[in-house]
Amino acid sequence: MNERPEVSNAPLRQMIRTRLAAGSLFPVDGKVCAGKGTGQRCIVCGMPIFATEIEHEVTEPQRAYAHMTCHSLWVQESKILGESRATSPFSDTPGVFHIVRPDRRSFQPTRTVFSVSFGGHKDGVGTIELGKPKGFDALTALLQKLSVPPSEIEIACQVLTAEPHHEIPNAILTRGIFRTLGW
Ligand SMILES: [Zn+2]
Numbered sequence: 001m002n003e004r005p006e007v008s009n010a011p012l013r014q015m016i017r018t019r020l021a022a023g024s025l026f027p028v029d030g031k032v033c034a035g036k037g038t039g040q041r042c043i044v045c046g047m048p049i050f051a052t053e054i055e056h057e058v059t060e061p062q063r064a065y066a067h068m069t070c071h072s073l074w075v076q077e078s079k080i081l082g083e084s085r086a087t088s089p090f091s092d093t094p095g096v097f098h099i100v101r102p103d104r105r106s107f108q109p110t111r112t113v114f115s116v117s118f119g120g121h122k123d124g125v126g127t128i129e130l131g132k133p134k135g136f137d138a139l140t141a142l143l144q145k146l147s148v149p150p151s152e153i154e155i156a157c158q159v160l161t162a163e164p165h166h167e168i169p170n171a172i173l174t175r176g177i178f179r180t181l182g183w
Pocket of ligand 1: 042044046067
């Protein structure tokens with residue numbers, strides 16, 4: 001198997017992105033001291049950094065240690081987060097995902113087209129259309145790309161079976177998410 005690194009690192013990258021957005025991991029700028037592992041715990045993946053591995057030591061804004069690979073993703077994601085903060089409305093400010101089923105009369109789980117958009121809490125302010133998935137499978141795939149938790153996706157599908165409109169609160173839209181959507 002010839003696994004591409006960006007594929008195998010995807011779950012770690014997603015975890016870093018979520019933690020940065022949630023504030024449980026601070027952003028870094030890439031300044032680092034590299035050396036042999038000293039058994040410190042990696043702040044990113046939580047595993048110890050063994051002497052056979054390269055340890056990256058961060059001192060700003062606080063001291064922390066990370067594996068070389070973990071640190072490199074951490075720097076990349078910090079940069080993406082910085083870009084997303086600088087270009088509103090792709091910010092880390094939570095908003096709402098609106099899912100609308102425009103055709104109220106007929107509903108078919110595989111054929112109905114949904115309209116998914118992101119907006120702030122004020123109606124109509126900065127609402128962005130994210131896609132028009134056809135059927136629940138496509139809707140689920142889109143919501144997964146938007147980092148919506150599986151439990152919320154399940155609720156959304158249940159609600160939309162009965163109702164023409166559903167809102168998912170605490171939605172976060174970053175430039176990184178836009179990148180995964182191919183924008
Ligand atoms: Zn690590």
